[in-house]
Amino acid sequence: MGPVGRVSTEFFDPTRFLRTWNFSDLPADERAQFYRETPQPDGTTLREYELYAVDREIEIAPGVFFPAWTYNGQVPGPTIRATAGDRVRVNFINQGSHPHGLHFHGWHPPEMDGSLPEHQVMPGESFLYEFDAEPFGLHLYHCHANPLKRHVHKGLYGAFIVDPPSEVARPPADELVMVLNGFDTNFDGDNEVYAANTVASFYMQEPVRVRVGQLVRMYVVNLTEFDLINSMHLHGMFFDVFRTGTSLTPSESTDTIMFCQGERAILETTFRYPGDFMFHGHQSEFAELGWMGLFRAEGTRDT
Amino acid sequence: MTPSHDHRRDGGPSGVDRPGAAKLWALAVLPLLLLAGLLGVLVWAGPADAMRGEGYPPIETLAFQRVALGPDGIVVTVLNDGPDPVTIAQVQVDEAYWSFTAEPGTTLAHLGRTTLTIPYPWVQGDAHALRLVTSTGVTFDHEVAVAVETPTPDAKFFGIFTLIGIYVGVIPVAIGLLWLPLVSRAGRTGLDFLMAVTIGLLLFLLIEAGHDGLEAAALTPSSFQGVALFVFGGLTAFVGLEMVGGWLRTRRRDTEASGGRGWVLAQMVATGIGLHNLGEGLAIGAAFALGEATLGTVLIVGFMLHNTTEGLAIVAPLAKEPVRVSRLLRLGVLGGAPTIVGAWVGGLIYSPIWSVLFLALGAGAIAQVVVQLTRQVVGEESVAGYMTTPPVASGLFAGVTVMYVTGLIVG
Numbered sequence: 001m002g003p004v005g006r007v008s009t010e011f012f013d014p015t016r017f018l019r020t021w022n023f024s025d026l027p028a029d030e031r032a033q034f035y036r037e038t039p040q041p042d043g044t045t046l047r048e049y050e051l052y053a054v055d056r057e058i059e060i061a062p063g064v065f066f067p068a069w070t071y072n073g074q075v076p077g078p079t080i081r082a083t084a085g086d087r088v089r090v091n092f093i094n095q096g097s098h099p100h101g102l103h104f105h106g107w108h109p110p111e112m113d114g115s116l117p118e119h120q121v122m123p124g125e126s127f128l129y130e131f132d133a134e135p136f137g138l139h140l141y142h143c144h145a146n147p148l149k150r151h152v153h154k155g156l157y158g159a160f161i162v163d164p165p166s167e168v169a170r171p172p173a174d175e176l177v178m179v180l181n182g183f184d185t186n187f188d189g190d191n192e193v194y195a196a197n198t199v200a201s202f203y204m205q206e207p208v209r210v211r212v213g214q215l216v217r218m219y220v221v222n223l224t225e226f227d228l229i230n231s232m233h234l235h236g237m238f239f240d241v242f243r244t245g246t247s248l249t250p251s252e253s254t255d256t257i258m259f260c261q262g263e264r265a266i267l268e269t270t271f272r273y274p275g276d277f278m279f280h281g282h283q284s285e286f287a288e289l290g291w292m293g294l295f296r297a298e299g300t301r302d303t
Numbered sequence: 304m305t306p307s308h309d310h311r312r313d314g315g316p317s318g319v320d321r322p323g324a325a326k327l328w329a330l331a332v333l334p335l336l337l338l339a340g341l342l343g344v345l346v347w348a349g350p351a352d353a354m355r356g357e358g359y360p361p362i363e364t365l366a367f368q369r370v371a372l373g374p375d376g377i378v379v380t381v382l383n384d385g386p387d388p389v390t391i392a393q394v395q396v397d398e399a400y401w402s403f404t405a406e407p408g409t410t411l412a413h414l415g416r417t418t419l420t421i422p423y424p425w426v427q428g429d430a431h432a433l434r435l436v437t438s439t440g441v442t443f444d445h446e447v448a449v450a451v452e453t454p455t456p457d458a459k460f461f462g463i464f465t466l467i468g469i470y471v472g473v474i475p476v477a478i479g480l481l482w483l484p485l486v487s488r489a490g491r492t493g494l495d496f497l498m499a500v501t502i503g504l505l506l507f508l509l510i511e512a513g514h515d516g517l518e519a520a521a522l523t524p525s526s527f528q529g530v531a532l533f534v535f536g537g538l539t540a541f542v543g544l545e546m547v548g549g550w551l552r553t554r555r556r557d558t559e560a561s562g563g564r565g566w567v568l569a570q571m572v573a574t575g576i577g578l579h580n581l582g583e584g585l586a587i588g589a590a591f592a593l594g595e596a597t598l599g600t601v602l603i604v605g606f607m608l609h610n611t612t613e614g615l616a617i618v619a620p621l622a623k624e625p626v627r628v629s630r631l632l633r634l635g636v637l638g639g640a641p642t643i644v645g646a647w648v649g650g651l652i653y654s655p656i657w658s659v660l661f662l663a664l665g666a667g668a669i670a671q672v673v674v675q676l677t678r679q680v681v682g683e684e685s686v687a688g689y690m691t692t693p694p695v696a697s698g699l700f701a702g703v704t705v706m707y708v709t710g711l712i713v714g
Contacts (some may be wrong), residue, residue, distance in 0.1 A: 001398040005394050051501030061400070063409075063438050185440025192395075198401065280389060288399030 002201050003290065005062030012058065012074045014197040015206055018176045020048070021081035021161060034072070036173035044116035046087045047276065049080060049135075053096040053121075053143070053156065060183045061200035061290060068155035069143070071300055076159030077196050082133035084165050093126040100151065101127065103144035104160055105262070107134045115144040136164040137265045142219050151198070153184055153225035155198075159264075161219055161245075168248060172218040173268065174210055180222045180230045180259065180291065182283070191226055194281060194291035203279075203293025206254040212274050212299040218267040219245070222259035230291075231258045232267075233282040235268045239269035256282050306365035322600065339571045344613045361387035361430040365435060365443040367414070367526035368654055371453040376422040379433060379445070383411035384524035395434040395442075396423045400425075406534045414526060456651055464588055464646040471587065472580045472642020483544055486615075487620045496623050496694040498680045498699075501572075501616040503702020508579055511710070516662035522655040529655070532664040537697070540578065540667025544571060548675065567632070571675055573637040575668035576613045578620045580638065584645020589658070608709040612702075613638060620679065624691015 009015075016025050024034045031061035037047040051071050058068045058075055071077030082088050094100045099120035103113060108131035113119065121127045143156035159177050164170060181193030181198055193200045210216050218239075223232045233256040241257055245266040255263060271277070280292035364385030371378045377396065383389045390410045394403045403421045411417055413590055425431055431447040454460045516537075520529025551567045617634050648657065681689045689695055 001399065001401055004402050005392075008587065054467065060440075061436070064436055064440055065438055066440055131647060168677055181438070186442045192440065285398050289395070290400065 001288070002140070002292075003061045003203060004252060005058045006205065007062050007199050007202065010175050011056075011267065012198065013063070014199050014202045015208070016099065017074075017079075017197050018178070018208060019174075021079040021159075022176065024051075033276060034078070040087070043086065044085045046079060047080075047082050049078075049088070051077070051090055051092040051102065051256055052093040053100040057097050058198070059297075060156070060185070060195070060198055064185060064193065064200075066155075066183050066185055066193075067112075067221050068101070069098070069294060070152065070155050071088045071158060075157075076157035076181065077141070077156070077188075079159045079161065079177050079219075081161040081163065083163045084134050084136040086133045087215060088129075088131055088133050090129040091126060092121060092129060094121045094123050095196075096123060098123065099145045100139055100143045100156060101145055102129055104129070104131070104141045105139040106160065106162065107132065113144075117146065119211055120145045125153065133162045134268075135246055136160075136162045136220065138219050138242075140223065140262065140264060143224065147164075152223065153182070155181075157223045158179075159221045160196070161178065164248065170217065170248070171215060173215040175217045175219065176208065177219045178221070178232075180220065180224050182224045182227065182291075185235075189226055194224065194230075194286040194289045196232075196293060200290025201292055207276060207294035207296035209296050209298060210271055211299055214299075215270050216295075218269075219264070220257075220267055221264040222260070224261060224286075227283075227286075229258055229260050229283075230286065231256060231282045233280060234267075234269065234280040234295075236273070237269050237271065239267040242266040242268070271295065274300060275296060304399050313705075317524035322573040325607040333606070334691045343392075355394075360439055361385075362595050363387060363389045363439065363441045364524075365389055365391070365411075365437070366658075367445040367654075370433070370447060371443060372425055372450055373448065373453060373455070375420060376429070377420075377425060377433065377447075379421065381411070381417055381419065381435065381443075381558070382524055383413060384526050386413055388412050389416075390438040391417070391419070391435050392438045393436040394421055395427075395432075395436065396421060396430055397432050398434075427451065435714075454650055456669060459649065460650065464650050465560075465643050467587060468643025468646045471607065471610060472584060473635065473639035475610035476576070476580075476614045476617070476639035478607075479611045480618050480631055480635050482615050483626060483631065484623060485619050489622060492694045494563070495617075495680065496698040497615070497619050497693065497697025498620070498676060500702040500705070501619040502676055503699040503704075504706055505575075505669050505673045505676070506573075506699075507703050507706035507710075508576075508672065509666055511706075512579060512582065512666035514660050515582070516659055516666055519655045519658040519662060523659055527659075528655055530657050532656070533659050533666075536660050536663025537667035537670065539665040541671045543666075544574065544668055544671040547669075565620040565622065565624045566626075569617055569634055569678060570637065570687055572672045573617045573634045575665070575672040577636040577641040578615060578661070578668040579640050579665035580610070580613075581641035581645040582658065582665040584642035584647075585649035585658055585661050586645075588649025588651075604682045610639075612705055620676065634692065637680060 014300055016085060023031045026034070035051045036048045040224070054070055054073055056070050056073050057065045058070070060066045068075050080088070082099045090102060093104050099122050101119055101121050102113040103115050112129050116127065139160040139162060141158055141160050143149045143151040157179070159179055178196045180196055181222055183193040184190060185192040194217055195202065220232055222230045238253050238255050241252045243265045250268070259265070273295050277295040277297065278292065279295060280287040362385050364383065366382045367381040368382050368383040381391070388410055391405065394401055394411070401421050403419050406418045408417060429450050429451060431450055433445040433447065435443045489497060516529060516533040520533045523529035524584050548567065548571055617638050645661065677686065692700070
């Protein structure tokens with residue numbers, strides 16, 4: 001069972017994507033082309049990003065290529081992470097073949113919403129989005145150009161994390177970004193591939209490595225198109241749920257959580273036992289079409 | 304027909320004012336060379352690609368050839384029916400990605416073929432949906448409506464399919480042959496009626512074969528041009544049998560040894576019906592192999608009634624001749640036994656292309672037999688005049704009605 005073969009991770013490595021935000025995976029000089037942070041007198045930080053839309057064929061299952069629309073050549077787009085109160089400035093360049101834009105979830109004035117037809121950035125043009133990062137929580141960004149459904153399912157979306165102010169910062173943890181998505185490869189309005197972070201069953205072949213006894217924090221955002229809901233189930237474990245991440249107190253403890261499109265939650269857990277723990281969408285169909293993976297907990301209990 | 308032919312051949316000029324043989328050959332080959340050059344230009348310089356434009360996705364077409372269910376899972380033979388190469392990247396069964404192996408490989412050139420073995424735990428009696436996902440994300444679907452194990456060609460397999468063939472082909476035709484005494488005692492009016500019944504039966508079979516053949520043609524991959532295959536397969540059988548008939552008549556005239564005019568005609572009818580039954584057996588065998596039919600009592604009875612009338616069609620031309628039992632047996636085998644062969648072939652190597660071809664041969668053969676019979680009975684009269692005599696018109700009507708009603712039972 002499961003897909004046959006391996007995808008190339010040359011252009012997009014789902015394992016690297018898990019723990020990357022603000023282009024932290026790039027060498028310093030290269031990173032500076034896409035991300036700069038400048039401390040401000042009031043103690044906040046100005047965070048400047050270079051995002052561009054570009055058409056690219058991506059491998060979503062071994063040997064299956066999808067003609068995607070991407071932010072910076074990858075699906076999901078780069079994870080943007082700021083602390084509440086920071087200034088976020090995104091210079092967006094449309095290098096794609098269609099009008100695109102950026103629509104962030106979070107507080108911002110309407111002219112920064114990137115959703116109305118006049119907000120669309122034409123191919124070859126650019127736009128500077130600027131707003132304060134708030135409220136703290138787990139958010140998202142995506143293209144809001146019309147037709148919306150196509151612009152989202154073609155791959156124009158990413159996670160936007162706003163950390164609580166430092167005085168109430170979340171405890172240190174092994175942090176993982178997971179964007180739940182799907183791909184309609186034959187354009188019949190139904191997904192042929194489902195995944196966490198684009199590649200079908202990738203984490204079945206390359207388990208997500210975590211430590212026994214260490215707090216694991218998952219930033220899970222659902223951007224699956226066409227299906228009303230998606231979900232996540234973790235085997236052998238329970239997790240604390242911080243819906244939309246806007247509270248520091250968990251709302252529930254469960255092992256299965258449901259998301260509508262655009263819905264997201266921060267999930268926290270600590271692995272008790274070493275070994276492999278499956279996680280997947282609890283729509284069996286999604287799981288068997290690629291939305292399935294493994295955590296590999298290493299170390300021993302009570303260390 | 305031969306004298307005029309000979310005359311033309313003998314009367315032709317020989318070696319006078321003709322261009323040299325070498326020159327003639329050069330002239331014949333020149334267009335072929337030009338065509339080869341043009342093909343070279345098309346392949347290497349690629350004006351077709353220029354017409355298609357840059358960045359167009361390839362045209363991908365896959366056709367399912369055979370789907371077999373067994374202890375190893377699902378074995379699927381796939382054909383690339385499109386102009387461009389296709390790579391099968393993944394396989395889904397019932398909306399789940401499943402492991403598979405491909406022999407000889409996953410990339411198929413135009414008309415290339417591969418066999419996928421999918422170790423899927425299929426469920427007896429359930430429906431299963433197969434979906435092939437190509438490298439560009441295009442999908443091709445096939446539904447297994449009712450999953451049953453595909454028969455393997457062992458002794459039991461041949462036994463069962465032989466029985467099917469005997470039930471629906473051999474026995475009914477043999478029973479039909481027993482009408483011979485009735486036929487030989489019939490008077491002029493009775494004979495006209497019986498021959499008309501036969502023609503009616505055959506016309507009905509012809510329409511049935513045309514319908515089934517065109518239906519099968521629609522299922523064949525478009526590269527095989529099913530309709531053309533059917534039409535020209537039928538014409539080939541028609542012309543071929545005309546030639547055989549002509550040859551048989553000439554031989555008989557020469558030797559006066561083997562039987563009369565009726566015997567030749569009976570053989571032709573038996574051959575035509577045999578070809579038709581080959582196609583019928585093929586369809587039945589394939590339906591069983593694909594798990595799409597169960598041989599219920601009603602179906603057997605229907606086929607028996609339906610095909611018994613074929614025996615009558617075979618003996619009708621023998622009314623005026625003494626017939627030995629061995630000859631009658633030979634006719635029975637000629638008309639009925641192909642059903643057994645058809646059932647074997649259909650169960651083993653079913654593909655719609657074979658169905659089209661065999662149904663076409665059957666249709667052509669029957670059409671030829673209808674023409675033969677009509678020629679014989681009409682004699683010097685006009686066809687229209689013959690058809691409108693009361694015994695003939697009622698016979699035609701009776702023949703068609705019998706086939707229609709027995710066909711209702713087969714469904």
